[in-house]
Amino acid sequence: MITIALDTMGADFSPHNEVAGAIEVVKESKGRFKVLLVGKKESLNAEIKYQQDFPTESIEVVDAQEVIEMGDEPVHAIREKRNSSIVVGLQAVKQKQADAFVSAGNTGAVMSGGTLELGRIFGVSRPMIGSQFPRSAGGFTLVFDVGATVDAKPHWLKEYGIMGSIYAKNIFGITNPTVALLSVGEEKSKGNELVLEAAKLLEATDINFIGNVEGRDILNGKCDVILCDGYTGNVILKFAESVLPSLRTRIKKYSEKSFVHKIKAGITASVLRSSLKDFDYQEYGGVPLLGVNGVVIIGHGSSTPRAIRTMLLRAEEMVKKDMVATIAKAFEKVQEKIIN
């Protein structure tokens, strides 16, 4: 049985959505796993009361009286709020009371906390966050790093490539995943200093590195894994997330012109909903923090119960596939001396 520590505080709809998502997943899983609800026990017990017909032995409340708020400065919050749900949840993983930690709270705090509390896998310079972008023709492109560290050094990108390749293979079942650097042109000569240096290092690894791809190839699906510094990845991720809301605003405006416009806009909305299902983050839940000594999944502050459910299932998968040990093993093989 797998045990997952779930942060139930500090997200937009805490603790309601977390509890609802957890109950949903333990109902389905039929004893496959247990969820530790980490947060203020009074709120959690009150919330659980509303829930019915779930296997009570699969849910356990772990008290954590402090809350790291969305606006808190991450590193400071992790150091000061030692009784927060994030620190308590991560400590449960460290103490082997849980196999994974899942949170929809302050992303920066979960990243910093993940690194500070669990430590990095030996040989990993910087942990990274991955995000999955839906391809036009179906399936996903994985992009690393989308914001764990804003600046990057060439050898970090090499490490991102090794970890990303393992993730694509183990979690997405892709044999020999193709890995590329995000750049301004496909030619080997195109790129900023970081990309040009990283390419040389990636070529020397045994992963399936195919060179450069461009911004358009994220959705076009030219490769399985795309690497970039966390600043660029974060900017693209947030831009991408703003596309559908922007589209909705425009369609709403269109619908206001007349009754016929309204009907046509309604049809459009339904077609888009159906054809863009995989753009919906609820379907794929959170993103993994890779490179730390433990399974950590980070979700949107506005995660719905369905998104929480997906995050818990993703965490379960990562535990089952033994992601941490697999990455650790790969880094043992990396012979070059890594300079921090």
Add this chain to the structure above:
Amino acid sequence: MITIALDTMGADFSPHNEVAGAIEVVKESKGRFKVLLVGKKESLNAEIKYQQDFPTESIEVVDAQEVIEMGDEPVHAIREKRNSSIVVGLQAVKQKQADAFVSAGNTGAVMSGGTLELGRIFGVSRPMIGSQFPRSAGGFTLVFDVGATVDAKPHWLKEYGIMGSIYAKNIFGITNPTVALLSVGEEKSKGNELVLEAAKLLEATDINFIGNVEGRDILNGKCDVILCDGYTGNVILKFAESVLPSLRTRIKKYSEKSFVHKIKAGITASVLRSSLKDFDYQEYGGVPLLGVNGVVIIGHGSSTPRAIRTMLLRAEEMVKKDMVATIAKAFEKVQEKIIN
């Protein structure tokens, strides 16, 4: 009367689309301007033969027998192909035979050529390219640099801010345009080293610098001008350009399910066409290369006659607004010593 040198070689539909766009614009302009069609005179004369009822005195063929192809290495091509349409067109601007240069050819070659042939405005470290992103609520957000130089230094971003502010004010008519740095969070402490350093320099200028914005704010329209290094800008621009084609692929797939799906997909396509008109690059044509001693507009390789027309009109506007002199004047004011 304004004279514009138009590169008619090396784009995807050269010289047909260039000639058609030029003819269209001189017909409308009623003697307001003249277009120099720069390229192989045999092809151009053959092409012009098909065109009817245009003021022949507004069109002049300027022979240039060499072609810089899309795949040519920019700097090398500019140095070697001295009789190419790009070099000849830029030289026409330098020699004051033309007021502006417009090209849908090899973007890198136009950028390098613009800088090498025309030179930089005194005080400008690096020219930049701007792009306009349509906002959800209407209007545009201008992003600089989208790929003139991949790497950037903090003081280049400061210069981008000064030039971008002038462009927004003069071409888009925005009083006291708001300028921001693209970053991973709004707080002053958020950003990579480049952003954090550039912020200090931008604060010391007299432009309306408002701090950081995030990837989502490009479409949300939180400010008028967004600054970033050319690598990041290029990646976002190409990502953004891939969104609509990706959407089309998905809607097409949806339409193939049944006859009813096909009808609904057709309605969706028409609603999107109507509500996303300003996403269409044909409507806003090319992007300006700012910071060089002359007006240069760069367009898509696949520019339609309509896009060429828009590019010529944009070039006219930049000449009329005296953009080069306005930027030069602003840089005279910049007191700090600029280290290249």
